[in-house]
Amino acid sequence: MASTVVVMTNHAIHAEGLTKRFGETLALDGVDLSVPHGTVLGVLGPNGAGKTTAVRILATLLQPDAGSATVAGHDVLREPDAVRRAIGLTGQYAAVDEQLTGRENLVLVGRLLDLTRAAAARRAEELLEQFGLTEAADRRTRTYSGGMRRRLDLAASLVGRPEVIYLDEPTTGLDPSKREDMWDVVRELTLQGTTVLLTTQYLEEADALADAISVFDRGRVIAHGTPDELKAIVGGRTLRVRPADPVDLADVTALLARVVGREPEVLKGHASVPVEDSAALAAVVAGLDARGIDVTELALELPDLDEVFFTLTGRNESHEMENVR
Amino acid sequence: MSNTLAPRPVPGTVDADRVTWWPWLRHALVLSGRSVTKMMRHPEQFFDVTLQPALFLVIFVYVLGGAISGNTHDYLQFVLPGIMIQTVLFSTVSIGVNLSTDIKEGVFDRFRSLPIPRSAPLVGATIAECLRYGITIVVSLAMGVLMGFRTSTSPVSVLLGMLMVLAFAWCLCWVSIWLGMIVREAGSVQGLGFLALFPLTFGSSMFASADTMPGWLQTWVKINPVTHLTDAVRGLLTGGPVAEDATIAALTSAVILAVFAPLAVRAYRRKA
Numbered sequence: 001m002a003s004t005v006v007v008m009t010n011h012a013i014h015a016e017g018l019t020k021r022f023g024e025t026l027a028l029d030g031v032d033l034s035v036p037h038g039t040v041l042g043v044l045g046p047n048g049a050g051k052t053t054a055v056r057i058l059a060t061l062l063q064p065d066a067g068s069a070t071v072a073g074h075d076v077l078r079e080p081d082a083v084r085r086a087i088g089l090t091g092q093y094a095a096v097d098e099q100l101t102g103r104e105n106l107v108l109v110g111r112l113l114d115l116t117r118a119a120a121a122r123r124a125e126e127l128l129e130q131f132g133l134t135e136a137a138d139r140r141t142r143t144y145s146g147g148m149r150r151r152l153d154l155a156a157s158l159v160g161r162p163e164v165i166y167l168d169e170p171t172t173g174l175d176p177s178k179r180e181d182m183w184d185v186v187r188e189l190t191l192q193g194t195t196v197l198l199t200t201q202y203l204e205e206a207d208a209l210a211d212a213i214s215v216f217d218r219g220r221v222i223a224h225g226t227p228d229e230l231k232a233i234v235g236g237r238t239l240r241v242r243p244a245d246p247v248d249l250a251d252v253t254a255l256l257a258r259v260v261g262r263e264p265e266v267l268k269g270h271a272s273v274p275v276e277d278s279a280a281l282a283a284v285v286a287g288l289d290a291r292g293i294d295v296t297e298l299a300l301e302l303p304d305l306d307e308v309f310f311t312l313t314g315r316n317e318s319h320e321m322e323n324v325r
Numbered sequence: 326m327s328n329t330l331a332p333r334p335v336p337g338t339v340d341a342d343r344v345t346w347w348p349w350l351r352h353a354l355v356l357s358g359r360s361v362t363k364m365m366r367h368p369e370q371f372f373d374v375t376l377q378p379a380l381f382l383v384i385f386v387y388v389l390g391g392a393i394s395g396n397t398h399d400y401l402q403f404v405l406p407g408i409m410i411q412t413v414l415f416s417t418v419s420i421g422v423n424l425s426t427d428i429k430e431g432v433f434d435r436f437r438s439l440p441i442p443r444s445a446p447l448v449g450a451t452i453a454e455c456l457r458y459g460i461t462i463v464v465s466l467a468m469g470v471l472m473g474f475r476t477s478t479s480p481v482s483v484l485l486g487m488l489m490v491l492a493f494a495w496c497l498c499w500v501s502i503w504l505g506m507i508v509r510e511a512g513s514v515q516g517l518g519f520l521a522l523f524p525l526t527f528g529s530s531m532f533a534s535a536d537t538m539p540g541w542l543q544t545w546v547k548i549n550p551v552t553h554l555t556d557a558v559r560g561l562l563t564g565g566p567v568a569e570d571a572t573i574a575a576l577t578s579a580v581i582l583a584v585f586a587p588l589a590v591r592a593y594r595r596k597a
Contacts, residue, residue, distance in 0.1 A: 059438050084440040095431030099363045111355045112439050119342035140366075156435060 012037045012164050012195035013058060017067035020053050020219075027053040029219035030067070033197075035164075035212075040186070040196040042210030042227075044203060046309065049216035051199040052092070055166045058197065059089045072163045088157030088165040092172055094149035095156070098142040102133050102152050105141060109159045120159075127155040131185070147178040154185060165189060167198045171205060183208055204302050207231070215312060223312055234303050234311040239280055241288070242270035242297035252295075255287045270297060352441040356449025361456060373419070374457045378412040378465035385532065386472060393533060398473055405474050406486070406558040407531030409465035410551065413458050413490055414526055417498040418518035420454050421505030425514050428506075428596060444590045451498055458494045462487050477564045486561030489571065493554050496578035499585040506592035525551050550577035 013035040020028040028050045035041040043051050056062040058069055060080040069076045072086035089095075096105050103124050110120025128137045131151040136144060141152060150170065157165060167186065171179040186209050190196060200206050206213045207227045215223040215230070223230060231237070239260070243252050246269050253271045256264040260280050264273035275281075281300055288295060303311075344351065364370050382401075385408060390400030424447070427433065436446045466474075466487070476483050500521075505514045528545055529552040535543050546552050554574040560567035 061434065061437050081440045084438060087438065089434070089438040091431055091434055093431050095433075095435040097359065097363075097432045098430070099366055100359065104359075104362065108355065108359055109435070109439065112352055112436075112441050112445075114343050114345065114348070114351075116342055116344050153431075157438075 010037070011035060011070075012039075013041070013069070013071050013197060015054075015058065015067065015069035018054060018057055018064045018069060019066040020050075020057065020062065020064050026219050028057075028064070028067075031216075031219065031221055033058075033069075033214060033221070035195055035197055037195055038190065038193045039211040040190055040198060040209050042206030042213040043197065043199040043216055044201070044206045044213050044308070045199075045216030046201060050219040051216050052168055053219075054216075055089075055168045055197065055199060059087055059166055060084055061089075085160065086163045088160065088162035090150075090154045090157045090165070090167050090170055092169045094141075094146075094153035096141045096149060096152050099140060101138050101140055102144070102148075103128060103137040105152060105156055106159060109156050113160045115159075123159055127158060131155045147174060147181065150174065150178075150182065151185070154182075158189075162194070164195045164197070167196060169199050169201065172201065179205070203230075203234075203308055207302055215308065217309065217313055230308075231302065234308045237275055237278075238272050238301045238303075239275045239284065240270055240272040240297060240299045240301060241284065241295055244294040244296050248293045251291060251293060252288070255284065255291070259283045259287060272301075275300070349442050349445065352445040353448035353452060356436075356446050357452035358449075360450050360453030364453065364456070370419075371457070371460060374412070374416050374461040375464050377415070378408060378461055379468045381408050381412060382465065382468050382472060389532075401469065401472055401474050402563055403559075404532060405465065405469040406562055407529075407555055408469075409462055410490055410493075410555055410558065411526045411531060412465060413461045413494045414497060414522055414551070415519070416457055416461055417454075417494050417501050418515055418522070419457075419501075420450060420498050421501030421503075421514045421518060422511045423505075424450060424502055425505035425508070425511040428593070443594050444586075447502060447590060447593055451495060451502070454498055455491060455495060458491050462490055476562050478561060482561045486558045489554070489558060489561070489574070493574060493578045496582040499582060499589050503585050503589040503592060506589055506596060525549060529555055531555050550574055553577070 011034045013033060015031060015033040018028050018031040018033075019026075031050065031054055033041065033043075033054070043054065045051050053062065057064050058071055058076060060076050060083050063077060071083045074082040074086065076083050096102075097108070100108065106124035106127055107117075107120045110123050111117070113120075115123060124137075128134045131154070133148060133152060133155070136148060141149060144152065154167075154170070170186070171182050174182065183205070186196060186198065190209075196209075198206070198209060210227060212224065212226055213230050214221045223233065225233075239256070241252050241256065243249055249266065249269065249271065253264050253266055256271055256273045260273045260275055262273055264271040278300060281298075285298070288298075382405070385404050386397050386401045390397035390404070394400035394403060427450075433446065437443070466483075501514070501518055504517055505511070508514050508517065524545070528542065529549045530546060531551070535546045535552070538546060550573065553570040556565075557567050557570035557574050559565060560570065
């Protein structure tokens with residue numbers, strides 16, 4: 001069996017022509033995906049683009065109407081149990097039992113993965129430690145904060161040390177500060193060689209975590225590439241500076257114009273200008289420093305999903321849910 | 326098909342960390358452990374199965390007993406198996422209601438993404454339910470004994486009668502699960518469940534002998550499997566013929582199980 005696995009899988013996830021219809025709605029319209037071992041694929045798209053449907057098919061929770069997929073070398077339709085052994089799934093909402101404690105949740109999953117009581121308890125302890133939940137371990141998860149629940153949910157999907165992990169919008173609804181925590185966890189996973197499929201509505205998140213990004217729209221992949229390639233398509237970043245004292249705004253604007261060579265846009269106490277690379281940031285920081293200007297905000301921003309979509313589709317309504325044909 | 330594959334062990338574990346016996350039953354038992362833990366944290370879930378049989382016995386025996394049998398003691402001897410069965414059957418409704426709400430929680434997505442049989446979460450829930458049914462049966466009998474009920478058979482026979490009620494309820498609870506899977510609202514599951522149970526329980530020989538009823542009703546009462554269950558349990562507790570009624574009751578419950586358990590599992594899988 002080992003030899004077939006090697007032959008079939010230089011990709012941890014490989015899907016071709018996935019199609020799924022719900023009544024009148026074509027949720028997936030011929031999606032191809034490939035994720036090499038140990039890499040992170042970011043699936044970027046608005047609500048209703050088909051991201052979750054694709055994940056549910058790859059996690060054997062749904063069957064496609066057409067198309068095929070292998071995960072960790074196993075066909076999702078013919079060998080669902082083998083796929084389930086190889087994957088971990090973390091959904092948009094935390095899939096934990098609210099009446100049970102954090103520890104009980106993890107032990108339950110371990111027992112269902114055929115660990116003995118002792119081994120399941122050991123694994124739970126490790127994960128609680130790793131996710132900073134040791135203190136809350138014996139409290140019912142109903143009392144957990146949103147961030148703690150997400151962490152426990154992720155921990156539960158790691159009990160079996162899966163080769164492939166699906167993270168379906170892992171940070172949607174989380175505070176920006178909690179978002180960074182989650183990113184660190186994902187980075188740690190990839191360091192251990194886990195393959196990750198991450199869906200998100202934020203280009204920033206895909207850019208921070210993914211080796212490659214597939215952009216979904218209306219059940220199709222409309223763009224695929226590395227984050228840099230994608231950013232080259234949708235345009236560069238925006239440098240934004242907000243001086244602590246509004247009096248300095250004119251100076252800031254002049255500085256930005258000189259460094260970047262383009263006229264900044266001035267709006268509500270801040271100045272922003274499109275930049276090609278991050279080199280401009282260093283020059284601006286040096287210039288601000290030399291002039292002794294204090295700032296409250298200095299940011300290099302990626303275009304948001306709306307702008308990405310506008311560039312890729314020419315439509316201005318990425319968040320609009322439409323029935324496809 | 327996929328069962329022929331050697332299971333991939335959890336990496337980083339050694340053989341001593343793994344259990345391999347009867348995965349199907351073991352997974353169901355692990356999940357029933359989850360349900361029991363949850364029940365223990367909500368003791369109010371036991372109110373209906375403890376108070377209801379006690380209350381019904383008092384009402385039926387002391388309010389109606391004299392009128393029906395001439396004296397309360399004779400009626401208690403007659404009605405106790407009926408009350409026991411009625412309260413157990415009514416408590417089968419709750420599993421459908423509970424699963425219908427439970428399944429909307431994300432934790433069922435977790436179960437579906439694990440390499441366990443699709444039916445394990447349902448079977449696990451039914452095993453835990455047996456605890457509630459067992460409590461109802463024991464409480465009915467204990468309350469009856471306190472009120473003066475006396476068995477006139479051997480302890481083995483009494484135990485057999487109690488087990489028979491338990492087994493029948495376990496089979497019937499699959500109907501409740503199936504309803505819970507196909508009906509959209511948990512509230513409607515309860516309504517439908519009770520609606521179906523009224524003709525099954527009251528339209529039987531539980532509370533009065535069939536001879537006293539009009540002909541059309543007698544026809545139904547004689548078909549009703551609950552009548553056969555009641556008569557069999559009556560025989561096992563207070564003496565009388567058992568074999569024929571017990572056979573019919575066992576066969577019907579097996580048929581109910583064979584029809585509704587697969588339907589329930591299929592509906593559950595579709596809900597994914």
